[in-house]
Amino acid sequence: MAEVFLDDKIVSKAREAALQIAKDVVKEINSKTTIAVERAVVRLLGIEGETSDGVPWVNVITDKMLAHKLLDRGAAYWLVNAAIMTERSLQEVAEDVIFGKLDLTKVPKSNRQQLNRMMDLLAEEGLEKITTVRSQRAALRAQLGKGEEPLKYVIVATGNIYEDVVQAKAAVSQGADIIAVIRHTAQSLLDYVPSGTETEGVGGTLATKENFQVMRQALDKAGREAGRYIYLTNYCSGLCMPEMAILGAIEGLDIMLNDSMYGVIFRDINMSRTFIDQHFSRAILGFADVNINTGEDNYLTTADAYDKAHTVTASQFINEQFAILSGMVPEQIGLGHAFEICPDKADSFLYELAQAQMVRQLFPKSPVKYMPPTKYMTGNIFQGNVQNALFNAASAITHQSVHLLGMPTEAIHTPHLQDRYLSIANTNYVFHALKHFGDEIEFAADGIIQRRAAEVLANALDMLEEVANIGLMTAISKGMFADIARQVDGGKGLDGVVEKADDYLNPFENMLKEKGGKG
Amino acid sequence: MAEVFLDDKIVSKAREAALQIAKDVVKEINSKTTIAVERAVVRLLGIEGETSDGVPWVNVITDKMLAHKLLDRGAAYWLVNAAIMTERSLQEVAEDVIFGKLDLTKVPKSNRQQLNRMMDLLAEEGLEKITTVRSQRAALRAQLGKGEEPLKYVIVATGNIYEDVVQAKAAVSQGADIIAVIRHTAQSLLDYVPSGTETEGVGGTLATKENFQVMRQALDKAGREAGRYIYLTNYCSGLCMPEMAILGAIEGLDIMLNDSMYGVIFRDINMSRTFIDQHFSRAILGFADVNINTGEDNYLTTADAYDKAHTVTASQFINEQFAILSGMVPEQIGLGHAFEICPDKADSFLYELAQAQMVRQLFPKSPVKYMPPTKYMTGNIFQGNVQNALFNAASAITHQSVHLLGMPTEAIHTPHLQDRYLSIANTNYVFHALKHFGDEIEFAADGIIQRRAAEVLANALDMLEEVANIGLMTAISKGMFADIARQVDGGKGLDGVVEKADDYLNPFENMLKEKGGKG
Amino acid sequence: MDLTRLKPYGDTPGDGMVQVSFTLPIPVGDEARHAALILASRMMLKDSKVVLMQPLDDSFTYFILYGHCDQTVDYTSIHVAKLDYQPMTPSDINSFIAEKLGRKITVIGACVESDAHTVGIDAIMNMKGYNMHKGLESYPQINAINLGAQVPSEELLAKAMEENADALLISQVVTQRNIHVKNLTRLIEILEAEELREQMVVIVGGPHITPELAKELGYDAGFGPGTYPEDVASFLVQFLNKD
Amino acid sequence: MDLTRLKPYGDTPGDGMVQVSFTLPIPVGDEARHAALILASRMMLKDSKVVLMQPLDDSFTYFILYGHCDQTVDYTSIHVAKLDYQPMTPSDINSFIAEKLGRKITVIGACVESDAHTVGIDAIMNMKGYNMHKGLESYPQINAINLGAQVPSEELLAKAMEENADALLISQVVTQRNIHVKNLTRLIEILEAEELREQMVVIVGGPHITPELAKELGYDAGFGPGTYPEDVASFLVQFLNKD
Ligand code: B12
Ligand code: B12
């Protein structure tokens, strides 16, 4: 077996430091909620609808609450209280709030016990839908079985959901196991969840209920035809992270991109906002058994993949601990990494292997996602296919679980039908030709690969200990991840962060975390 | 180091069997000469020229000798005898023979001692030119130095020597180390060496003195510019094998394709003819320090690369022993093998590696030539580039010496300028990325790779012992190589095989073999 | 989709997306890029983008481009003249010969003239066949004679006369300078000169052979890459049955 | 070679060799192959060969073709309007600013509107630079302010006014549905509406930006892939010196 030697002591120290880091953040954010979390709570309470100009009700309600500084007690508190006291359904209460027929602060306070009982009842009801979907999905997965690992993950990004379906179906017929529908450019900065089907997106299609449904149906059909379960992926990130988690949970997605820091670093979203949002959204995803994919691969598009390899490892430990603190289990945590070392570097393949193998061993139960070369891809589509071939080889050798296929046209356009075909053909061949290669070789003791793995791990530990020391927020503000610095009170969405009152209520939080990934 | 375990005892037994096989053949052919050998002798004696309709003088002379059954004493005997007795230069004698002015049988017999002295003198003179070229080449190689192994070998095959030059120069600027000028389709079946520059060839350009010169000059220039010696390759095969050896020797070629059996199997040339011709031509090439490349790769285009892998190994042992018996040294014997296992086969890469690594270890001093996938290349030029990437990886891992670059357009046309560029870019990247990979890994004991190497070696030994038993000619007649059967007295060129008389004379034979490759 | 106005498809119906690559014999530079774009527009591509401009040496530059083809094809009006036969299995073919033709048939295969690529004709003729599809030698009702590589047309015809052949199966693989066209034309010319053309079915195959090219050159049929022995045998026996 | 009749080159001058690939939204088959060949001929390719016909699923087929382009380009008549500047080294640029302009200059960089790809603009602006070529931040005579990703045009202009900027350096990477054209056009329109266009040099760059496109959209210059900080700085200071 092509394994690298990893010092167990260093590994546990790293994990401890990461736990410390995550705990410190969680402690800090425990006293806060966000408007996005509250919107999610309202959705979980079953309130749906849009105004005539397309603004979701949940936004109208929580915006009002924010404006009137009511969010500190939690949206659930106000709505449930009103429902009890006015003896009407939540939906009716919501409507009244929206149309200005009801001033929530004017409703008398209900009895605490009654409130709690009602909350729990509504929460359980709210989660039932998720539980149903979870078990439907599990049944279908069991029935159809899944492809062979590394699972072949391809993206569709035409900007038109119907065209995305056409492309996805063809990919499945060629051997793809996972379809990720890429999201409209900058949707993550929208502070509401849009609706409807998308046909004119840029860089991808809007993540909406309707789009999710169109693709889920198509893939279930394609999966039945192909005789294997086809996974559907979308994004749980940006200013609506917790709501996206619900959308994914209810529409039967299998994987969502969800990172504890991506929004901060790459979308300049406020830190507290992101940390709070990811914490709650992961509780939902874990409960719904929707796997996450973290975004460490992105670091290597702005920072150098060789020099900053340890930041990927450090971040994986942190992402893992955050997820566990939200109740997820390792089997749900698809940590990300990428094949991004500059191809001009001698022995680049060896360094890539060291990293890829290390990730597998550090997180043996994690369905890690291995990302292809992107940064050093060029307009030379023939050569790009070769870069992807080595990436495919690295993945096969190190037994990755989820393999995101590189496209020859990476530097040119979002994938066209034939690009994906060429890429799948490449991958099928390389995986097949190197089927048992990883089991067949050993890495020389004290060789380049072994030394590299040890070095990266040691650097990751150093970094984690430093971050544990100074705190994650300070670390980010120093640009320790992705070479990008963000300030603690900068970034988008800060105005949606609210200090909780002592009697803040969120009926879902503990329930979700407790049941968590274990189902 | 990625080495395979090879049982020394099996290896030496294989080598012994191969020596036995080669010796048996040499014993049998020692009593014969061929018209091609005699033409070569006449050329080495310095006789040049062509008739007005383009027939080389050497052909006219030896054809007459054949017709008059004089060849059994050797062309040298008649010509030198006549020169001594008529007191004229060999060239004058030759002219008189050609124009029918001299009947060689009518010339009185010279004194045996005088004849021998004269022979030796002329032979030494004849070889001087080769010696000069050999040392000029050695000097230039030393001066410019050579590229890094695996040396990158590309072909040019436009059919127009001037266009070949254009393509070769571009390839050198991109990193090629060796240029092979592919020969006009079916030139091997011409029973004479044509002359002039070729601009309308099919499948390649005619191998002629003039073409060799054009390319040699161009490559020396390109090599000086690039700061590394550029090797020139052509063919020493077919019905003019020994003459081609001389042409290569004198025009400063570095490598010639020369196989002990290729002509028999793939060109249906008579066995005796080929064995005699290869024996003499290798003596010339060894003396001239022109490396040979054998043609075992071709077997895998007609026979299955997996099932018949051992035939390649067996043939390599035989080719090696034939070359040694001609006076060559291992450093000159570029045995051939190829990456031709069907890409649909699971673990194909592992089997390729086993074979490639085994070849290197069996013939550690040999500048073995590794041939790319050809048979299973398709019109999918993108996927072809991927097949070539794995081939490049196999070559880098197993430290091949000479690497013939695969072209993405292999299944379509002889390489165009950009095809070669794409192929060189592919190879440069893979070699660089995997620079030390072969030093970094070990193959698991008793794993697929180890077992495969052992199996192929064992089968090769079985085959060699069987061939030693039944004799090589019978083996070929049973189709034991390349799945192609040829009959002992079938094939082209049999009419040019002549039983030697007791007083047969060939002044070069021993001289060449004695000095041989050691120079 | 309007099949009368068929266009290439990249990721949107009608986008006309086409990938092109070529080399121009000029040095790299802005002018070269322009030249490539002009050429692309002469190839009826709109809004082309040069995605790679790579010098191959001082005087050649390689381009990869993407552009939108604004030409369309009327797919509904395409009628390809198909070889007129029903595919049959080997055992059906044998029964067909026995029953309909009432005699064993003789088929001679060869790579003619300068061509030495026998793998294709072997795949059709020899016992072993191709991809688990056995060759004509394995058909009890067919007398399959494979002459192999580089057979001069004259030699082939002599053999055909001697064996009283029903069909010639010709393979041509090398196409540089259209050598296959020359070789194939020569064979037909000799057959016609000897007035033998009508006496046998003459079929050609090879990786660059299309049915149309075969017809054009005077052959009864042409078979391209991926042909199996039963394909040509099905055609042959049904063709013989029509005569 | 006749440069007035430039043609692609494969292995023989004038062979016109072109490689093409595309997908047609039709099932694989003889008709599909014909459709591809017809399209190739409409793309002015002669004697095209389909070397790959690959079904992508039941209703799409991918083709790779080779053909001989019979179009030519008059290379001698191509005159590309070049950006009018001499390349300088960073230290020359600094001296030039000090001596010729006599003051430090202020440059603001940004990926505008929806674009978040900062790597390119960072390569130009930031200390670290690109491929060992340091960015404008490292130039003592340049006050380089990098606003980063997804900057609304309005925000950019406010900052430019505040800093009294000499130049805006805009980056656009995403091109799907021509979003870059829309974003770039919007910026110029706002600049013009505010009557600020003449007050600053406006330069755009990105992997699919060409000098021509930049001009067309109303920018002073456009820089494509592989640009180094000194390239744009050389242009900028010389352009400022001309005003
Ligand atoms: C194997 C091979 C060889 C072997 C041939 C061994 C042998 N005994 O056949 C060797 C090494 C000897 C060889 C030599 C040469 N080769 Co070669 N060779 C190939 C190679 C790699 C594979 C061909 C093959 O076997 N394909 C597999 C068979 C099964 O496919 P197929 O022939 O298409 O046959 C199928 C169909 O077409 C059809 N079919 C074929 N014939 C017939 C006939 C009938 C009647 C029917 C019904 C059907 C049919 O059915 C078959 C099964 O489906 C190709 C590259 C490639 N990957 O295609 C180059 C290739 C064909 N060779 C080429 C060249 C140039 C040569 C040489 C001329 C080079 C040289 N100068 O030395 C020589 C000389 C050969 C000569 N005189 O003809 C070129 C031809 C370029 C061109 N388009 O003109 C190619 C394309 C390589 C290249 N890119 O340069 N070659
Ligand atoms: C890195 C990357 C990302 C990173 C960006 C991180 C960051 N902070 O920049 C991340 C992962 C965040 C990302 C996200 C997305 N990306 Co992105 N990404 C890339 C990638 C891999 C490399 C781009 C890059 O960094 N190149 C290196 C730099 C140095 O090159 P450059 O930008 O060309 O810059 C040079 C020149 O152009 C010039 N230059 C550039 N700007 C300027 C400005 C001036 C003034 C001057 C003078 C010069 C200049 O100088 C630079 C140095 O020479 C490309 C694919 C590729 N290989 O090109 C895809 C790519 C650009 N991304 C793409 C897409 C679609 C997206 C997303 C929209 C996907 C999604 N829906 O989530 C998102 C959203 C981003 C958004 N809102 O804009 C597509 C764009 C397709 C298209 N043509 O429209 C690409 C081509 C990938 C693909 N094939 O699908 N991406």
Ligand SMILES: Cc1ncc(COP(=O)(O)O)c(C=O)c1O
């Ligand atoms: C973890 C993660 N989240 C989100 C995204 C998508 O970014 P956005 O939705 O913010 O455009 C990515 C990008 O690949 C990612 O890796």
Ligand SMILES: Cc1ncc(COP(=O)(O)O)c(C=O)c1O
């Ligand atoms: C050893 C050897 N000799 C000769 C040739 C060329 O064949 P010919 O010159 O007979 O066409 C080859 C083909 O690659 C070969 O491998």
